[in-house]
Amino acid sequence: MRNINIEVSRSLGESTYITTLENGLKVYICKKKGFNKKIGIFGTKYGSLDNDFIDIMTRKRIKVPDGIAHFLEHKLFENEKGNALDMFSEIGVDSNAYTSFDRTIYYFETSNRFEEAIDILIKMIKEPYFTDENVAKEQGIISQEISKYDDDTKYTVYYNLLRAMYQKNPIRVNIAGTIESISYINKELLYTCYNTFYSPQNMFILVIGDVDVNKTIELIDNRMKKYDGDITLNEKIKKFIPDEPKDILQKEITQKLDIYMPRINIGYKLPIVDGEEITKCEVISYIISEMYFSTLSDFFQKEYSEEKIDAPVDFYYEGGDTFSHVVISATSKKIDLIEEDILNYIEDIKEKQIDEELFNIVKRNIIGNIIFSSESLSSSGSTIIESILRGTSVYKEIEVLENITSKDIKDFLNKLDERYRVSSKIISKE
Amino acid sequence: MRIYKINDDKFKSIYISYNFTFEVKDESDFSNSVVLAALMSKTSNKYRTLKEKNRYLNFLYGASFFVNTQRFGDLYSIEFGIEYINKEFLPDKEELLYKVLYFLKEMIYNPADWSEKEIQREKAVLANRINKQKDDKFNYAIKRVEELLCKDEPFGTALYGGIENVERVDKSSLIKAYDKLLDSCVTIIVSGNLCGYDDIDKKINEVFKNCNNLTKKITDLVFNTKKESLSNIxxxxxxxxxxxxxxxxxxxxxxxxxxxxxxxxxxxxxxxxxxxxxxxxxxxxxxxxxxxxxxxxxxxxxxxxxxxxxxxxxxxxxxxxxxxxxxxxxxxxxxxxxxxxxxxxxxxxxxxxxxxxxxxxxxxxxxxxxxxxxxxxxxxxxxxxxxxxxxxxxxxxxxxxxxxxxxxxxxxxx
CATH class of the missing domain: 3.30.830.10 (Metalloenzyme, LuxS/M16 peptidase-like)
Incomplete structure (x- = not known):
């Protein structure tokens, strides 16, 4: 008998089933009764930060070009007989993939071609096919993708922020790399990264939808068995990420682009936390954002009527194994004034007593939002992926929320230290 | 009044959409409508500040209220929408329906007496959005080619009717736009988990009794006013x-x-x-x-x-x-x-x-x-x-x- 763990969320009225296949691959099934759509996700705990590691085949340390995880993501769609994207679209199935700092995620969405889509997904991940020609072709497409992001203020201001905040962590480099760095990528390097990071122990499959749990697990197990004979070395992955100093690199980066509306990101570098603590920081930041920056705050009312902002300032936390920070983001024609106001305001709210009534109202709001987002299969998917990467249980969010006190809010605010604060701005050329 | 219902118990919430749809005669209709929608999305006579309004919505377990403007070809539509959670999924099975309906009615039928400053502020926000169109190059290029294709038709009008028309909006033009809105076609659609809400249409009718002009029919409206072909490329x-x-x-x-x-x-x-x-x-x-x-x-x-x-x-x-x-x-x-x-x-x-x-x-x-x-x-x-x-x-x-x-x-x- 297969051992299946069940995690139940009473508040959402749903469950997620978890099992580990013999080869070490973890499989998660989040059952969503009544939905037509089914999402299949194959993910690996490998992202743009993993550029320096022990090659699992040669056991030698290797440094690979920036952007290779993202390049590999594009290239895995290629197989000997054609292209997986085509195979998915030939059966009317939508599919895509994305790469971030610490993960690469491949997914499809379908209502009535689930089995075939699982076949294609597993095949594309397990049967890489890189050639000199198909690598060269991809360099052209990805160059256009990089150019697109270079023109995008949202991306540029964010990456500049990370470059100001971190001194050594590879988070400083764009996920897609640069047009130059990707020119050094070749098929041998792609195989090296693939062999090291695409082993079953480093990966997971997640299915969301109204599927038969046992049948789905059997289906996946059956399709994966075919590859059990492959050389998959079950060694622990060894990555090197430089130790990051506590200090920031520089206080400010300002860049000019041909845009009308300037944009600012303010960042606070924080001590690294792990697992459930990351979720807790996220939820606390969500509460702070609602209480102090959303449209119900006095701050918004004031800044809006003074024409400093047109939309609420964003406040959110991002954390992983090697990074931890808060980002505060705004667009404004008066970028320096809004910066000054935000910084003074942060100091203000650190001192002020917490409005308990507001704190409880905001908690009700967030409970509602968690329920709302569980109606969407893809938002449920994102939440579960986070829990998989953090090694926490699937339905932690509501529990974490219920346990947060106003003191937690205060403590978190007091961690936002001016010494570790950076600003990144994109301003108009004129 | 006919209310369209779409029910499926896989959902956990209910979305009530109150749509006003009308024909656009003049570019300035877009500008007035969009300023009006922005003002009406923020405050009402009872909820005089955004803070009061949003505090109340947060209290209703994050019920979300929004005012959307949308072009259906040459027609324009202003939607007042509210989404809230079915009591079955809330702690203590708290019932929100009447609170939500009276809130929606307040926002639509009891607008605030907007101050000059508030009006100017919303105009400035729209002017900024018009000016920053080019910051999103794809959307800008798509909008431009639409304007070229549908020149002299309501659909081909510049975003929000263009900056000059936005600047001309004032209190009296807004009051006219509001009257026009109330006089236009209303379509109400409810979608979501209606389990335990079989009579939601009766309750909506009860709350919104005598509010609407029922003589106008959405099916009489023309969404494509010009059909002759253009000449050269x-x-x-x-x-x-x-x-x-x-x-x-x-x-x-x-x-x-x-x-x-x-x-x-x-x-x-x-x-x-x-x-x-x-x-x-x-x-x-x-x-x-x-x-x-x-x-x-x-x-x-x-x-x-x-x-x-x-x-x-x-x-x-x-x-x-x-x-x-x-x-x-x-x-x-x-x-x-x-x-x-x-x-x-x-x-x-x-x-x-x-x-x-x-x-x-x-x-x-x-x-x-x-x-x-x-x-x-x-x-x-x-x-x-x-x-x-x-x-x-x-x-x-x-x-x-x-x-x-x-x-x-x-x-x-x-």
Missing amino acids: EVVNENIDATQSILTVGMKINNCNADDFYALNLYNLILGGAPSSKLFQNVREKESLAYDISSIYNCFKDIIIIYAGINKDNYNKALRIIEDQITQIKQGKITDIEFNSAKDMLIESLIECNDSKISLLDNKLMNIIKFKTDSISIDDAIEQVKKITIDDIVRVANLISTKKIFFLGGIDNA
Whole structure:
């Protein structure tokens, strides 16, 4: 008998089933009764930060070009007989993939071609096919993708922020790399990264939808068995990420682009936390954002009527194994004034007593939002992926929320230290 | 009053959509409507500040209230929407329905007496949005080619009616716009988990009794005012200081009728609207000229827009491939794979409509406006799609002609 763990969320009225296949691959099934759509996700705990590691085949340390995880993501769609994207679209199935700092995620969405889509997904991940020609072709497409992001203020201001905040962590480099760095990528390097990071122990499959749990697990197990004979070395992955100093690199980066509306990101570098603590920081930041920056705050009312902002300032936390920070983001024609106001305001709210009534109202709001987002299969998917990467249980969010006190809010605010604060701005050329 | 209900117990919440739809006579109608919508989304007579209003919504377990403006071809629509959670899923099974309905009524029928300062502030926000259009190059280039294609038609009007018209908005024009709004066609649709809310339509009628003008019918409104074809192809260039360039091609569908809707949807998926499409395969996958390439079909205005993010030097090459692919479809050069995968994709997206209360609601409203009926089910639509043949695609393809090309040229060459 297969051992299946069940995690139940009473508040959402749903469950997620978890099992580990013999080869070490973890499989998660989040059952969503009544939905037509089914999402299949194959993910690996490998992202743009993993550029320096022990090659699992040669056991030698290797440094690979920036952007290779993202390049590999594009290239895995290629197989000997054609292209997986085509195979998915030939059966009317939508599919895509994305790469971030610490993960690469491949997914499809379908209502009535689930089995075939699982076949294609597993095949594309397990049967890489890189050639000199198909690598060269991809360099052209990805160059256009990089150019697109270079023109995008949202991306540029964010990456500049990370470059100001971190001194050594590879988070400083764009996920897609640069047009130059990707020119050094070749098929041998792609195989090296693939062999090291695409082993079953480093990966997971997640299915969301109204599927038969046992049948789905059997289906996946059956399709994966075919590859059990492959050389998959079950060694622990060894990555090197430089130790990051506590200090920031520089206080400010300002860049000019041909845009009308300037944009600012303010960042606070924080001590690294792990697992459930990351979720807790996220939820606390969500509460702070609602209480102090959303449209119900006095701050918004004031800044809006003074024409400093047109939309609420964003406040959110991002954390992983090697990074931890808060980002505060705004667009404004008066970028320096809004910066000054935000910084003074942060100091203000650190001192002020917490409005308990507001704190409880905001908690009700967030409970509602968690329920709302569980109606969407893809938002449920994102939440579960986070829990998989953090090694926490699937339905932690509501529990974490219920346990947060106003003191937690205060403590978190007091961690936002001016010494570790950076600003990144994109301003108009004129 | 008739209230359209869409019920499915897989959802946990309920979305009530209160739509006002009207014909637009003048560019300034857009400007007044959008300022009005912005003001009405923020405050009311009872909730005098945004803070009071949003504190109340947060208290209702994050019920969300929004005012959307939308163009259905030449028609304009202002939607007052509210979403709240079915009591079954709330701690202590707290009932919110009446609170939500009276809140919605307050926001629509008891507007605040806006101060001059508030009016000026909303105008400034819109002026900023107009000015920053170019910051999003794809949307800007698509909007520009739409304007060129539908010049002198309400749909082709500049965003929010243009900056001069926004500047002219004042309190008296807003009061007129509000009166016009109340006098326009109302369509109310409820979508979501209506378990325990069988009589939701009765309750809505009870709360909104005598509020609306029931004499106007949405089916009498004209969403496409001008149908004659344009003459020559016009190319318009504009420069921008950016790395990437955007090419947009605007096409007009001449003399099609409502029955061609599904064939045109399929045509669009074969041309550029899907990864299996001819444009995606040839411009991106074969020639590596673009990362983004796609096409959009607007069923209210009978137009199709192609857009691609390319390197400036590749303008001629990309355009040549695009034109070639358009011709191929006209000549019936469509493979079974191209045809069947587009069909599967369209059917799939119709089935997936059932998984979103918003898509279900949008689909209902689209049917009411476009087909003047609410009786087309998703299953009916799927049956229609199944019947379409390659010959149907070739027939509609030959109704289509390229009319406008807009090129937003970058300065650098990446």
